[in-house]
Amino acid sequence: MKSSRLETKIPPLREIPLNTRPLTKRAVTWSCDGELAVAADDSVHVFVPLFPDPSDDDEAIADEDIDDSNEDGTDEEDDNNVDLRPAFLRRKRRKVTRRQAQFASGHRQILVSHPRLNPKVNRELFEVAGLPFPFGDRGGGGAKRERGSDGESEVDSVVEAEDDQEDGAWVGEETLDDETTWGAGKGVISSAGSTLNHVVSIAWSPSGLGRNRRPILTVLTSAGYIGFYGDSASAAKTGGGFSSVGRDDGTLKQRDLSSWGILFGAGERLIVPGQQTDVSEKVTSIAWAREIATGQALLAYVNDDQEVAVLSIQSISTAVEDHTGASREKTLWLVQEVARFKAQGPHPESNSWDSDWSPCGTCFGLRWSPWLSSQDSKSCILSYIDKNYIGFRKITLQTPWARGTDPQIVVDTSDANGKCLHLSTDGFVEFEDAIWAKGQSKVVRGLIVTGFHVKPFEVSITGPQPSPFQQGPHSTKECGTAYLDAAVDRPSTNPIVDIIIHPPDMMRPSATPTYTLIRLSATSTNHDWFQTNATLPDFSSHMGSSEAKPQWAIDLEQKLAVLVPADAHMRHTAGEDDDSDADSVVSGKGPADSADELSDGEDDMDIEKAVQVPEVHPTRFRLHGVTSAPGGKATAVLVSAHSTQTPDRIGWWGLRSVLLFGSVERPKRRGNQDDQTMSPSLLRLTTEGRMLNWMYGAGPEVEGVTTGTENESQPANGANTGTKEMFRDAIASQRCDLCAEEMAISSGPDSHQGMSVCRKGHFWSTCAASGLAIQAPGISHTCGVCGVRTLKVEELLRRAPGLEENIKEELTADVCGNCGGKFVD
Secondary structure, rough: OOHHHHHHOOOOOOOOOOOOOOOOOOOOOOOOOOEEEEEOOOOOEEOOOOOOOOHHHHHHHHHHHOOOOOOOEEEOOOOOOOOOOOOOOOOOOOOOOOOOOEEEEOOOEEEEEOOEEHHHHHHHHHHHHOOOOOOOOOOOOOOOOOOOOOOOOOOOOOOOOOOOOOOOOOOOOOOOOOOOOOOOOOOOOOOOOOOOOOOOEEEEEOOOOOOHHHOEEOOOOEEEEEEEEEOOOOOHHOOOOOOOEEEEOOOOOOOOOOEEEEEEEEEEEEEOOOOOOOOOEEEEEEEOOOOOOOEEEEEEEEEOOOEEEEEEEEEEEEEOOOOOOOEEEEEEEEEEEEEEHHHHHOOHHHHOOOOOOOOOOOOOEEOOOOOEEEEEEEEEEEEEEOOOOOEEEEEEEEEOOOOOOOOOEEEOOOOOOOEEOOOOOOEEEEEEEEEEEEEEEEEEEEEEEEOOOEEEEEEEOOOOOOOOOOOOOOOOOHHHHOOOOOOOOOOOOOOOOEEEEEOOOOOOOOOOOEEEEEOOEEEEOOHHHEEEEEOOOOHOOOOOOOOOOOOHHHHHHHHHHEEEHHHHEEEEEEOOHHHHHHHHHHHHHOHHHHHHHHHHOOOOOHHHHHHHOEEEEOOOEEEEEEEEEEOOOEEEEEEEEEEEEOHHHHHHHHEEEEEEEEOOOOOOOOOOOOOOOOOOHOOOHHHHHHHHHHHHHHOOOOEEOEEEEOOOOOOOOOOOHHHHHHHHHHHHHHHHHOOOOOOEOOOOOOOOOEEEEEEEOOEEEEEEOOEEOOOOOOOEEOOOOOOOEEOOOOOOOOHHHHHHHHHHHHHHOOOOOOOOOEEEE
């Protein structure tokens, strides 16, 4: 069975130690394609997942076929059974002794704090929009004053960063010189400038936005600007972006992040088209809207003046010629501010001299709900946070949204609903990924984290609201949110750090969304650091368990329960000498003196009393964030260990943290009883997301990867029905480029299946979308999930010139024709 062979090659989930530690909460996030981003103090780690190779059939049975006496793990050649296949088809069978971890070893660490981004990174945005760049050649005032002989002349200069990827610089990056200081926003300190520029929050875009339909990463820093990172235009030019070295652990060739670069920026003085050029605003929170269409997305951010701006972001791939005349692919970015509104609640501003004043602010104050589609529009709810208030503003997008044009956005003039709550710092909102019908209304649900407590809510997108709210201006005393209501909310001193909402069961809806949360501190005396209302065994580490608890929570509980002698922990000693050392510490004498006293006949009971010391729990943990993989089953948490007995006196060079994982155990197969129906939430996942859910979330099979396609004449999730039939004449007329003989699809042994072979035995790879033979390098793409190659559209047009209209209508150029996965080259 194809699926069972792949299961033996799934890379195991192992903890990942990091030599960094974040300064913010919600510091880890999983993308829709399985890339894992982890925030540090001044950088971001990005990990790329590894997928098992479905074509490497020999790996699954290598251990059975290899003689145990053959220690090097290779087969001896049999003179009577010589492999006559071409060299590129011959594969040595080897014994795999080491399993690769779940992520590629060559992850990327993005340095974002220094040097600062120069506004010139947005020059191309204005060129594409046909607008003049606001800062001209100066790059946004990155001016360094140099005094002449008269002491009054000034020379403007901008220092551009070197292309040094080892030190965190990027291809095409332009940064400011060290003497330039910038200010942003209206704050007393931030408007004058800041010396710190640490990571505040990170977020992945929806699928389909970047090059090869991959998501891009946004990083918000304390300087008040957003950096957008992803595969840059230079990737196609240099040929980078994936590893060309074959792996020996049963996994596919995997892309790396060497082709990543800074795409553009927003906030501070990183102006985008459609914005005022005389405003330097400090961005405090960001949020991506749910997926809209391929190459189109919406991003919202809020500044420190409580203004919410909505940016439309589009990517368009085009072919350009370089200086040598060769054609290469280039991604053009169309970024435009399309809406801006004041996000202000009903509570008046207060100052720190007010007796009822309490701090309230957040870096995670924006969140988009799922889209509700109608005949000519899409609608959603955008939540924002103000002083003790959560507002829900309805936003409507007119459809269809033509590629390359600005979207038609309608923002309601007032909030559709709102909720007054007592909020501490860093409160946030999470929406459930579902839309429910309640009477005449379509509602979305979610959870509000007030800082220490969780509050469920419901908001209607269409129809009457489930609960009214007080719209007019009023004080926090009138709505009772000036202070925490101790009668309703149990007091807690352990703030909530992060929360994840599990995918809902649409057939069996729950009263409130199913969630899992973590709090800041985990010690042996507090038991609220991990909380969940999940009762389904699907979220548990072990199938059939009555308690839904991931493996990382079990591991932390076991480490928190460890007890050691207090003096042994203080001296960091262990082994056979612990008892003698403890005797010396307690008695104040050396080992020799203790031995003399024992020889003099001291009472054994008194000695036992003297050496007894209290036991302590040596370790506590600080939790920095939790995230769930696509599908919502596998989870990851970022923690750092600390001593309970001694204070931390470690500089930046000694900071440590670790990523822990939890997965769902795959149930044993019983014939075809393990088949699972695809829920609506799983249907919306990308092929990479479904593959990750199959690997670590016990999810359903992935068509075209773990199983064959339902109809072998058509690719899964790629081209439409009958695409290979469309190329029937072209397949019949093709000839081998080496000998000019006729070609056909091989139906021989498993190692030859799917290959195009001529009469003289020349084997070629076969295009997954069309069935044509791939007989030249550089004319096809490789899928990062199933490893199958697909011809480029321009090559298909050349091979079948009479099918131009049908190819453009029925074939998708930027996804695999076999499984719908994304390309790595």
